[in-house]
Amino acid sequence: xxxxxRRAAALCALLLIALLANAARIQVIQAKRYDDSSANRRxxxxxxxxxxxxxxxxxxxxxxxxxxxxxxxxxxxxTDGPLYAPVTGFASQVYGTTFLEHTEDSLxxxxxxxxxxxxxxxxxxxxxxxxxxxVTTIDAAAQRAxxxxxxxxxxxxxxxxxxxxxxxxxxxxxxxxPGELSGNGRAVERAWARLNSDAxxxxxNRAARQTYPPGSTFKVVTTAAALDNGVLTxxxxxxxxxxxxxxxxxxxxxxxxxxxxxxxxxxYAFTWSCNTVxxxxxxxxxxxxxxxxxxxxxxxxxxxxxxxxxATSSFDTDMDKAQLAxxxxxxxxxxxxxxxxxxxxxxxxxxxxxxxxxLVERTATKAGxxxxxxxxxxLRRAMNPATAMRLRELMRDVVEKGTxxxxxxxxxxxxxxxxxAQHGIGNSGIPYAWFIGWAQSDRAMxxxxxxxxxxxxxxxxxxxxxxxxxxAPVAKGVMEAVxxxxx
Amino acid sequence: xxxxxxxTLAADPSDPSPPATRLPxxxxxxxxxxxxAVLLSVYGYCAVGLARTGTVPPGAADYxxxxxxxxLLAHLAVRWRAPYGDPLLLPxxxxxxxxxxxxxxxxxxxxxxxxxxxxxxxxSTLGVALFIAVVVLLRDHRALQAYAYVSxxxxxxxxxxxxxxPPVNGARIWMRMDGFSIQPGEFAKVLLAVFFASYxxxxxxxLAYSGxxxxxxxxxxxxxxxxxxxxxxxxLLSVGVLVLERDLGTSLxxxxxxxxxxYVATGRTGWIAVxxxxxxxxxxxxxTLEPHVHSRVEDWLHPFASIEAGDGPNQLAQSxxxxxxxxVLGTGLGLGHSILIGFAAKSDFILATAGEELGxxxxxxxxxxxxxxxxxxxxxxxxxxxxxxxLLAIGLASIVALQVxxxxxxxxxxxxxxxxxxxxxxxxxxxxxxxxxxxALLMRLSDSARRPHDNRYDGPAEGLA
Numbered sequence: 001x002x003x004x005x006r007r008a009a010a011l012c013a014l015l016l017i018a019l020l021a022n023a024a025r026i027q028v029i030q031a032k033r034y035d036d037s038s039a040n041r042r043x044x045x046x047x048x049x050x051x052x053x054x055x056x057x058x059x060x061x062x063x064x065x066x067x068x069x070x071x072x073x074x075x076x077x078x079t080d081g082p083l084y085a086p087v088t089g090f091a092s093q094v095y096g097t098t099f100l101e102h103t104e105d106s107l108x109x110x111x112x113x114x115x116x117x118x119x120x121x122x123x124x125x126x127x128x129x130x131x132x133x134x135v136t137t138i139d140a141a142a143q144r145a146x147x148x149x150x151x152x153x154x155x156x157x158x159x160x161x162x163x164x165x166x167x168x169x170x171x172x173x174x175x176x177x178p179g180e181l182s183g184n185g186r187a188v189e190r191a192w193a194r195l196n197s198d199a200x201x202x203x204x205n206r207a208a209r210q211t212y213p214p215g216s217t218f219k220v221v222t223t224a225a226a227l228d229n230g231v232l233t234x235x236x237x238x239x240x241x242x243x244x245x246x247x248x249x250x251x252x253x254x255x256x257x258x259x260x261x262x263x264x265x266x267x268y269a270f271t272w273s274c275n276t277v278x279x280x281x282x283x284x285x286x287x288x289x290x291x292x293x294x295x296x297x298x299x300x301x302x303x304x305x306x307x308x309x310x311a312t313s314s315f316d317t318d319m320d321k322a323q324l325a326x327x328x329x330x331x332x333x334x335x336x337x338x339x340x341x342x343x344x345x346x347x348x349x350x351x352x353x354x355x356x357x358x359l360v361e362r363t364a365t366k367a368g369x370x371x372x373x374x375x376x377x378x379l380r381r382a383m384n385p386a387t388a389m390r391l392r393e394l395m396r397d398v399v400e401k402g403t404x405x406x407x408x409x410x411x412x413x414x415x416x417x418x419x420x421a422q423h424g425i426g427n428s429g430i431p432y433a434w435f436i437g438w439a440q441s442d443r444a445m446x447x448x449x450x451x452x453x454x455x456x457x458x459x460x461x462x463x464x465x466x467x468x469x470x471x472a473p474v475a476k477g478v479m480e481a482v483x484x485x486x487x
Numbered sequence: 488x489x490x491x492x493x494x495t496l497a498a499d500p501s502d503p504s505p506p507a508t509r510l511p512x513x514x515x516x517x518x519x520x521x522x523x524a525v526l527l528s529v530y531g532y533c534a535v536g537l538a539r540t541g542t543v544p545p546g547a548a549d550y551x552x553x554x555x556x557x558x559l560l561a562h563l564a565v566r567w568r569a570p571y572g573d574p575l576l577l578p579x580x581x582x583x584x585x586x587x588x589x590x591x592x593x594x595x596x597x598x599x600x601x602x603x604x605x606x607x608x609x610x611s612t613l614g615v616a617l618f619i620a621v622v623v624l625l626r627d628h629r630a631l632q633a634y635a636y637v638s639x640x641x642x643x644x645x646x647x648x649x650x651x652x653p654p655v656n657g658a659r660i661w662m663r664m665d666g667f668s669i670q671p672g673e674f675a676k677v678l679l680a681v682f683f684a685s686y687x688x689x690x691x692x693x694l695a696y697s698g699x700x701x702x703x704x705x706x707x708x709x710x711x712x713x714x715x716x717x718x719x720x721x722x723l724l725s726v727g728v729l730v731l732e733r734d735l736g737t738s739l740x741x742x743x744x745x746x747x748x749x750y751v752a753t754g755r756t757g758w759i760a761v762x763x764x765x766x767x768x769x770x771x772x773x774x775t776l777e778p779h780v781h782s783r784v785e786d787w788l789h790p791f792a793s794i795e796a797g798d799g800p801n802q803l804a805q806s807x808x809x810x811x812x813x814x815v816l817g818t819g820l821g822l823g824h825s826i827l828i829g830f831a832a833k834s835d836f837i838l839a840t841a842g843e844e845l846g847x848x849x850x851x852x853x854x855x856x857x858x859x860x861x862x863x864x865x866x867x868x869x870x871x872x873x874x875x876x877x878l879l880a881i882g883l884a885s886i887v888a889l890q891v892x893x894x895x896x897x898x899x900x901x902x903x904x905x906x907x908x909x910x911x912x913x914x915x916x917x918x919x920x921x922x923x924x925x926x927a928l929l930m931r932l933s934d935s936a937r938r939p940h941d942n943r944y945d946g947p948a949e950g951l952a
Contacts, residue, residue: 001751001752001754001874001877002869003754004750004751004752004754005751005865005868005869005877005881006869007750008747008750008751008865008881008885009862009865011747012858012861012865012884012885012888013858015888015889015892016854016855016858016888016892018892018896018901019854019891019892019895019896019899019901020851020854022896022899022900022901023810023842023847023850023851023854023899024847026807026810026811026842026899026900027810027811027813027814027815027842027846027847027850028814028815028847030811031810031811031812031814032811033811034807034808034810034811034812035808035811035812037791037794037800037804037808038794039791039794039799039800039804039808040800040808040812041824041827042808042812042824042827045824126816126818126819126822
């Protein structure tokens, strides 16, 4: 009997070994697979178990966290949700995160290892760092001026500091309150459905995620290409351009909205926005040079991150001359985000070099220790400094005596360019009103702000040069706000 | 497990040499270990409080005192009536029970409207009382042999009782009366072990050496129907009742117990083969015909099927998530989220809480504690000299081993999940009481085994080992 008892004992030992081995399999070897399962609520519980770090503007948080006492304990709150929505995005317990809430997520929720004082310390102790802080480059006054300037109209504003690429304002209207999506209840579901089905598309980030035909504002790029490539040398010499201009190889002729464009000088054409001159100029520069310059300004660059991805602005690279002519005045397939047009303006204001635009000044731990900081970085050279100088001069003329007089600011130099973009089938839509511009206070050494404004449903009669009427005052408000803050 | 103990005599009847010295009783060791067990439980209780509120919970002293007094009373009973009893059994039972109370209390924090720890504490008290009663009143385990058929009939009656009551969660294993419910099947385990042990002890020789040979193969000798009849009848009846009640875990347990005891009693490998064959046939038949069981098997094969189907994780998947979240060292008591498992978190899935909050380290420690209980039972079985005692010790130890394997294997996805209570840890009054009785019986058996034998041996000569 003893022998059989020992054998039975050996069987029990086998059972024990099987249990231990299996426990090790589940808890160690396969643990990662289970931890990462989409159905496992633990990551979400851990993620929302502490207040999320804040996103700050001008040193003040524009976000917060609300203790709900539920399983997912803290919900995101926003102080000025609609105003900063294109910057912060939302952080929803159900629908994920977008924009800064998305790109800085690991820092905000405390999981970024850089927040730890010692590397790997938390892996050992299973502690969670408090959520870090994201300090943005946004200028609250500029942001508010842009938002209030657009008012009830649909549109977007992007403003940069030309010398550094810091994004000072990023506004899209109509907007929404991201706080409505923070939680996980029925109300959140309803808000999500409502916001997504809203015809006005309040969740669309028009400043960085939507492209528009840039219309006449693109003439800045065409001018830069012409000057850089020596197609034109004298701003005041009459160009040989007919008005109306028959598009090469077609019977379609292009007209102007102002008088005196036939053989007009570049200065006159720029100041009064002559389509014929620039369409022909684009053709004269040629497709290769035009696409090169457009690319140098940032068109066709799908890799732009601010840190979240920006919609790609496009300039067609394969066109016939007629299409090139239309593309050169910002029509046909040319499309740009407001942020891209702000970059074009900033390049002019910054002597021709394009600075990488960025929204995050630095990130810090809750206690204030800097985790990462970033400074200006030059992306590309869009044009020669001399060309930039001459373009500045041209843009100044627009504001001083041309289509953009409504953007003028006392005690400051302001340059700009208006635009009206046709769109829709057979150009049936209400044209988009554009204004891009930069401003430099008389006390400053260099331009302090570059801005692009687009108004979708501009309240105008067709044919008005509405960029000057609708968009320029908004741009003026933003630029004034920046100059005032700079003293 | 098979090492020769230094403190016991190798109980080889062919060498009946009297002990040279008085055997150590080891009661002081037991007392020290009980103190450690109580302190560990109180420490766990404090750890939960500290993790949740940052303060030592106010009930810690009361809890420690209550558990300590219970353990001390049991210890005194052992000192008085079972002085040679194994010194490890009682401390391990106290520690497992104390830890179980801590885990249940910890899960009660997540379900404020439905506390289970107070009731569990009452049942534990009753369990310890019965432990004391068994140790004090049962002076010699061989007295149980007289009640073999009574035990068998009693076991069947207990198993049949819940059929008269409405089912709970698909299983008819509860009797509900005035707000509290008991699972008679739990008590039936002990009675059945007594019955099997005494019946096999009486009919060992007949079972091993009578009957026809099959294929002239010595190993596969089937005994005559006269010998086999009663035992198979009892076993079939018990399993039949269980199938009716949908309590697969217990059915598996009885089956395993039966096969192990039969093998130990007769040494016929053929029994194992026949048993395994029967098990496979039965499992296959039940697994395909019975939807409740079939779904369990499906869950075991594809624990994530419900997730892929978009219905969210089922209980087994949640259990695996909990174990995985624990990792090697665990989240710490009170800091896990095993409550996500849902309604059975305190009973069938209590091990998931241990796995998540104590980690692989804690889980392995718990498994080893159970293994020690089993090992001590087997050691007593080896040391005893009467066949009934030997078989009873093996049977009781095997009950613990099989129970732990079936439920722990089930919640960790090793085998299909069958509802069963983890001994001492899980919420369930009947289970705690039964396991205390099992420990009491093992205590009595080990006391007999380690006692210096003063011509107490009066069983038939052992010629099989």
